[in-house]
Amino acid sequence: MTEAARERSVTNWAGNVVFDARQVHRPTSIDELRRIVRVATRIRALGTGHSFNRLADTDGDLVSVAGLPATVTIDRERSTVTVGAGVRYGELAAHLHQHGYGLHNLASLPHISIAGACATATHGSGWRNGNLATAVRAIDLVAADGELVTLDESDADFAAAVVGLGALGIVTALTLAIEPSFDVAQYVYEGLSRDALGRHWTPIIRSGYSVSLFTDWTGTDINQVWVKRRTDRDHPPIDADAWAMTPADGPRHPVPGMPADNCTGQLGVAGPWHTRLPHFRLDFTPSSGAELQSEYLLSANDAIGALDAVGRIRDQVAPVLQISEIRTVAADELWLSPNYRRDSVAIHFTWIADTSAVTPVIAAVERALAPFAPRPHWGKLSDVGPNELRTRYPRWSDFADLLVRYDPTGTFHNAFLDRYFPR
Incomplete structure (x- = not known):
């Protein structure tokens, strides 16, 4: 295979997207990057490729920022x-x-x-x-x-x-x-029932600095609850008995049956923040990338209703799912943030690497969640259309106007952006 052919076959991390770019630039200085952009007609930045749609794709040139000074x-x-x-x-x-x-x-x-x-x-x-x-x-x-x-x-x-x-x-x-810098202790619990989740949602999700719930949707229960607590702050007690949860008797991986070796430290053993806040260790690859992902963020007030809506189609979801994660995110003022002025619950789906099997299930999930006006994660798979999505972002039109002002010739546009922000 020629060098040009190898460049044309650049893919994202999951391998479900083969980039259409004519070439990939790898500048090693800001000045070199500026020269590349100045003469480009269409160009997009390429990071680590952890997106699952064509947001980073282009029919022009890709430019990797990995070689720029790591200052x-x-x-x-x-x-x-x-x-x-x-x-x-x-x-x-x-x-x-x-x-x-x-x-x-x-x-x-x-x-x-x-x-x-x-x-x-x-x-x-x-x-x-x-x-x-x-x-x-x-x-x-x-x-x-x-x-x-x-x-x-x-x-x-x-x-x-x-x-x-x-x-x-x-x-x-x-x-x-x-x-x-601060330390974090991480605890994992198992067996949280749907009934207990509904009755104790707020204290459960607020029981740590960072809390994640994992489910494979094979039933109504939550498989695991990961609670990450800063040791320099007071936290409310974890009432495992009232919430009908059991402390894990050893380290766990979020995906049932997977070894926990590549996960961050658990069992309440405190460690530096960067070794506990992620679920996975930097020195391990958490998976081969053989997966697809979708995620939807909606008002935290609708969390239980939204989870019940997905639960009603779990017979469609479970067969093509590896794991689903439920998290909360605070509101912000960033125009295109899915959390714009809305405290959010995020429902994440890690699917099997089978686009034909997963695509109709994503559509079913989006229909189930539609009453809650979800905002899809920008880097994940979704088919929510522009007419629906623009109603969920109050500054949508302002952002569209900004694009024209910053990029009048569409240098950084691509098919993905053309769909949502046509010029």
């Missing part, structure tokens, strides 16, 4: 860190901890790039914790004319640009809020 600069006076866009969260976290700092939260996987995660409002869990993009305090990006632009909280466009879907430019660096 990490801590500003102790402002309690911020400025980091290169291609740096992965796990790498940044280890560096911050070494210097006595932490981030407010992390996603399940520490393997994802910072720029890609923020651009799609990727999140962890915690009813008081915003998604990862809420930590952003400034963005550096290369605009369509090749110029380097910096936006911070003082700019009127900032709240639009943070969750920007890669549509405003190629992000080169982000400045994130940091805080003193």
Whole structure:
């Protein structure tokens, strides 16, 4: 196979998307990136590929930010860190901890790039914790004319640009809020019944700094409850007896039957924040990528009703599902964040790697959840159409106008964006 052929066969992490790009650029400096963007007619940024749809695809050129300088600069006076866009969260976290700092939260996987995660409002869990993009305090990006632009909280466009879907430019660096490092102890419980979940939803979901519920939808029960508690804060007691949960007698993997070796430390043994907030360790690959994913975020007030709606079609869901995770995310002011001005519950589905089998089930889930006006995760599989979706984002039209102002010729547009924000 020629080098050109290898470049044309670039895929996302899961392998369900083969990118249509004519070529892939791998600049090693900002100046080189600026020259590439300046002459491009269509171009999109490529991070670690942890998206499951064609958000990052293009019929023009792809540009990988992985080779840009992996700078990490801590500003102790402002309690911020400025980091290169291609740096992965796990790498940044280890560096911050070494210097006595932490981030407010992390996603399940520490393997994802910072720029890609923020651009799609990727999140962890915690009813008081915003998604990862809420930590952003400034963005550096290369605009369509090749110029380097910096936006911070003082700019009127900032709240639009943070969750920007890669549509405003190629992000080169982000400045994130940091805080003193902290320890977390992680506990896993099993056997939470649907009845107990309905009666105790609020205390269960607020029982830790970060709480995740896992179910395979083979029945009405929750298979596992993962509770992550900061050791520097007081938390309400976990009433396992009243909630009819049993502490796990050993480490667990979220997917039944999978070994727990690649999961972060459990059994209440405290450890640094970056070794407990993700579900998986950075030094292990959590899976081969043989999976598809969907996720829907809706008002936290509708959590039980939404879970019951999915439960009513569990005979369709369970056969093509690996595991489903339920988390909470705090509201924010970022225009295209699925959590915009809405405390949210996130219902995540990790499907088997069979597009033909999974696609009709995704449609069934979306029909079941439609009464709750869910906002799909921007990087996951969904077929919610633009007419429906624009009604769920109050700043939708404002963002569309911003795209034209920042990118009048559609340099960063692609088929995905054309569907939702036609020019």
